[in-house]
Amino acid sequence: AQTVTQSQPEMSVQEAETVTLSCTYDTSESDYYLFWYKQPPSRQMILVIRQEAYKQQNATENRFSVNFQKAAKSFSLKISDSQLGDAAMYFCAYRSPPYSGAGSYQLTFGKGTKLSVIP
């Protein structure tokens, strides 16, 4: 079974600064997907970024980028130019590839990191 670990329960960052959230995972699969989701106080889960394991290039979405280290099974999220609206819980998640069967769309979540942004 896959596991996802987020070792930072809480983080804080000064507005306009950069912060990195850590995530490690354990799997025996060679092909999989990794995600970062944001959950603001509204509790709506919002997809931030997605990475396919077969892609060596790190995914980027505007101010959000990842550092994907497949051998180390590490998937950190970097938020640049932090904004007040970035304050939220951030969840790292793992998913098996679509062809892996009935459980292939099932997400395994980490426990989350609460990010505070200081004005």
Added chain:
Amino acid sequence: GAVVSQHPSWVICKSGTSVKIECRSLDFQATTMFWYRQFPKQSLMLMATSNEGSKATYEQGVEKDKFLINHASLTLSTLTVTSAHPEDSSFYICSASKDSSFFGSGTRLTVV
């Protein structure tokens, strides 16, 4: 991204009654949807996998007779909390998957 609609966003019900929560994928077909429960300041806990046209698959410890799941079409799954009790009060979230997983806005259930 894709849109997943979940209703109601909140509901208060009396102990012993049943409550139905709907989850719809608005712009794509989803053969598989998932139902989660989230306790305050915790991660999402998978309750069950809802499969269109077949029985749901429940996670260990989740009572299938209490949490009835119906996935009648490729765009709609429902979760019915039967004979609700105060300990069932929680935040329930559904998701549907396309290339990525997209989530409904959640339902806060309060049983009084």
